[in-house]
Amino acid sequence: MRRLPLVLRNPSFGRIWAGQLLTQAASRMFQVGAVWWLVGRAGGGHRGLASGLFLMVSTLPAVALAPVVAGIVARCAHRTVLAGAAAVAGVSAGMAAVLAYAGMLPMAAAYVVGLVLAACQAVFDPCLTTSVPELVEDADIESATGFELSTQSVAGLCGGLLGPLVVDAGSVAAVVAVCAAAYLLAALLVGATRFPRTGAGDAGADGPPPRRRALRQILADLPFIRRVLVCFAAANVFTTAVYVVMPLYTREVLHATGSTVASLEAALGAGTLVGSFSGGRLPGRPVAVGSVCLAVMATALGLPGLFAGHAAAVVSMAVVGWCVGVIGVRFVALFQRLVPADDKPGFFAVMQALLGATFPVSSLVFGALGDHLTARTLCLVQGAGLVPVALALWWLGGRAEDRRVPVGQPSTGAAT
Template sequence: MSAAPAHARRLPLVLRNPSFGRVWAGQLLTQAANRMFQVGAVWWLVGFAGGEHRGLDSGLFLMVSTVPAVALAPVVARIVARHAHRTVLASAAAVAGTVAVAAAALARAEALPLAAAYVVGLALAGCQAVFDPCLTTSVPELVEDADIESATGFELSTQSVAGLCGGLLGPLVVDAGALAGVTAVCGAAYLLAAVLIGTTRFPHLGVGDGPAPERRTLRRVLAGLPFIRLVLICFAAANVFTTAVYVVMPLYTQEVLHATGSTVASLETALGAGTLLGSFTGGRLPGRPVTVGSMCLGVMAAALALPGLFAGHAAALASMAVAGWCVGVIGVRFVALFQRLVPADDKPAFFAVMQAVLGATFPVSSLVFGALGDHLAAGTLCLAQGAGLVPVALGLYWLGSRADAAGPPGRPDAPTPVPEGSVS
């Protein structure tokens, strides 16, 4: 092997594969914009526009923002399976950018009513519901087979970076420019992403840049993956309590810490930084995915309950950082496992249904915890989150034990091989 290829191999994936690098930049922009709008809008409802039902209002907004990923799963699967992935990704980003820019113009002219914020959130969430599973499905078209593990780790760590950036900027931009400011920034990010992805070549597509053949239905795909189906159900149950942080933390900031948007931003930053660290380190933890996942859920239960036991900024920051780390570890271990186990032709349907199953409980979580936030103290909600995760962690551990007893180790619950430098 020559020195030049060896040197190129040591470069980060986004540098030695320009196509993946451009799509990665588009991913960062769209997911950061989506997160910025969600966090910013929730803080705007809690800190500025909300009345005596701030908890319910913010919970309803988050519920609306998660409905498309669930309701549109069959439609998304068909779109991703039948159309060129580059076209789908660029179009989703362009539509989201157009909606956000129009909303910014109306908000600046004070012609955007409160209810319209929910409509904008629904539209942006719909575009993201198409973008995310299509992006995951597109990974093998952008990188060589040997780089799939690395690209998966990079994709998941980018979600963490995007969440960190969006969570940090959202409340700060709202404090500075209200809803008009945050929608304008989001619109610019979406449109730039559309340009980047739309001008990128997918080098491993196969024959041309045309539509993919017809795949199996969602029901048939899941029927052939019984172990993975049970794992997804466990994580959907966990999401009832983990995703409630997006309602609970703004309420905690307002009621317990009596702070401003900068504090919400710091908590979102801690959550994002922890998730990023988990994405980098998750592949290096010993043990099989289900074992590691159940342990991480147990640690997360203690972390989410911490602010309810010890009120204060430091406890809340530590809680978010540790919880984020657990989320990052679980994500990189299980998505990499799914990339290996799910047949290539089934991936469009599988990743669409994965997003739907994991997101199905988010609307319920947002609405329930938002409504409870108008009647219970924010510290009590933290304790409820932690307590709810304990049986889920035990259930996932039991599932792994049953898989061990049912067959030889190394199939669904085998360690996921993550090459050194998996996110490089």
Template sequence: MSAVESSARRLPLVLRNPSFGRVWAGQLLTQAASRMFQVGAVWWLVGFAGGSHRGLDSGLFLMVSTLPAVGLAPVVARVVARHAHRTVLAGAAAAAGAVAAAAALLARAEALPMAAIYAVGLALAACQALFDPCLTTSVPELVEDADIESATGFELSTQSVAGLGGGLLGPLAVDAGGLPGVVAACAVAYLLAALLVRSARFPHATARTGGGSPSDTAPASRTLRQVLAGLPFIRRVLVCFAAANVFTTAVYVVMPLYTRGVLHSTGSTVASLEAALGVGTLVGSFTGARVPGRPVAVGSVCLIVMAAALGLPGLAAGHAVALGALCVVGWCVGVIGVRFVALFQRLVPADDKPQFFAVMQALLGATFPVASLVFGALGDHLSARTLCLVQGVGLVPVALALRWAGGRTDAEELPGSATQSPARAREAS
């Protein structure tokens, strides 16, 4: 390898592969816009739209915004499999930009009815539900084999960065320009993303996708029921985390209600709380592997710590208390994600991993609409401080159930347990 080539290899992938850099920038823009609209719309519903059903309205909006990722999974899979990925990515971003631009124009002319806001949220979420898995599938078409791991790392990190940026900018945009302002900003981001993706080259698309149907060379994938039939430990863990998500994801409903009803503050406070949660999650993702202990023990302790942190703002109201609590919650979420995804990578057979992780995300994502609706409705009848306590108390039995699930794990549940080392077998409990 020449000195020039060696120097180029040391550059970040997004710089030495311009096409991947453009697509990655498009992902960053679309995910940030999606999050900015969700957080901004919720703050607008709670802080500006008024009415006696602020909690229910915002909860319903978040529920509607999360349904496409779960309900459209089969449709998305067929579209991604049958069409050129650059066309799908650019089309999804352009469609989202057109919807946001139309909504911005209508919102400037007259106030949008609640049904229209829900419809815009549903449409943007549907476009994002198509964009994200298509991008994951197209990574091998954009980069060389040696760069796939690096590209995957960039792709996975984008969600946290975009969520942090979008969550920070959404309430600020609403305070500055109302609902039309935040929707207009989203339209610009989506349309710019479409142009970036369209200008990118997918040099390996023909080589990777041509030459036969996957069914000609790969064995038929098993259903999730078949995958989990021999892994009762993983079944129990997934049930625990689905239950935990009902209480943890409710924070996106509770935060705006807490800001308005307890702190009596503005969108900048909602933005700071979103930022605290995002920063905590990023730090937890980077430090989770260094936390000592077996995954179930670490997960159980983290859930107890999260319970205390979520309940603390209900006992001691204050901006600083809420900021600190959400930093801790985010850190625990990051640690749990790192430790258990790594554990599942070891326990789930290689041939079953694509099916398992796809359905795992759908299962955990399906709890978000439930949390949004339930806590949104409760927010019209209970104070925000009480909702904080409900979140904390609800996580305690989940932490105990996770600990019990780990205690029932035995070596027979592990793939290839007969040849596994005792250290790796103990890692699962």
């Protein structure tokens, strides 16, 4: 008999997953809506730089706050951290919405709101990843990882679709108001959830307290994982630029409205969702699968630059999203099993920081380039930049096998 999906047979995990869906959808909705507002209305002659600067500000907290987040997640009850982060974001967005409806919210305030929401998300996401063993049995870790990673794609579908449409139909004030409601509902859901396996992987009540190590030491003891993270950080320089390039492409090449931006965001989210749930079924070791996915992404990112048109852009975003979903579920599941339990709070915080470190640079660089190069040229730059990263990851996998480094066996569980 086929079992129910994890989010239905484990109500605690289901509520936490719903809370993550709400927070990430709200964050994505605000980001996409604000970028389209800057590109279409408020950015003026420097819309590329303005939107790139906004995305840079929105990604800095994940990098700058990594040591602080690791300490908070390690010391505090995870339910309290998750509910508190969502509540702070909700209150902040609510205050911004009130000012916006009163006509007292200047453009610069959008950057401040983006910074605050990103800081709350920088706490929420690694805390949730660390909390997975407290919510599910070991046999369900990969399924939980699939649901957790699929949240980003579902959030892309919801937030990415609504953000530009609401801006075109109304204003940024409406976007911020919806975000505030989503964050506050997430805080209520998390606050009402019981963590049935709290303390899983830690020392018993009568044993010694779990050891907490410096972030640098954690990565120093995981050389293979460290090199993999560096490869993906380099890949992010080119992949995350889509959040700047696609709105510019819509404006300059397609001459379209927010509904087109929404369709591209939806294609990216749908592709990521499919990849998150199908990644566990693909044969091969994670490094081999990741290398092939990066090569496919390089081709897909360059496609709109070679063939201008809405269809090419939609196909490109769908393929890129699928590759992102596959890579995410394979490697995060691998890290959940290889990283010692006591090191997980620090590891997932530093993982988020390392992977996000290039996002601010990518946003600012591609945003500035967008004022001088055509959007089609930027697509080709993205694709070309991923090629050496794919080759480096492939070489790393071959070298690890030669040295018999444990790089993970093919997954047999489906993320359902």
